[in-house]
Amino acid sequence: MEFFCGLDVGMDETAMCVVDDKGKVMVETAVVTDPEAIKLALKPYLGRLRRVGHEAGSLSPWLHPELLQGDRCGGP
Incomplete structure (x- = not known):
């Protein structure tokens, strides 16, 4: 089974x-x-998480690279 995640990113809460x-x-x-809070919430799914989508917004230039670092959300 594969998993997919959508993120609705807000200033304080996602x-x-x-x-x-x-x-x-x-x-x-x-x-x-x-990013760490998001990673923690996704931890049970990381091994089979195939896609994470988030809205394009003012926080995207910060959040996207942070989620790709290390093993966050299955990144490189």
Whole structure:
């Protein structure tokens, strides 16, 4: 089973939704807008997480590279 995540990024809080490859919602939650907090919330899915999408906004130039560093969200 593969997982996919959508992030609705806000200044203070990021809403997250993880679905499986059949579209079943696995988790809907909100965390502090911080790469480590997002990573922690996604930890149960990281091994099979195939895509993470986030909106393009003012925080994207900061958040996107942070999520790609190290093992965050399955990045290089």
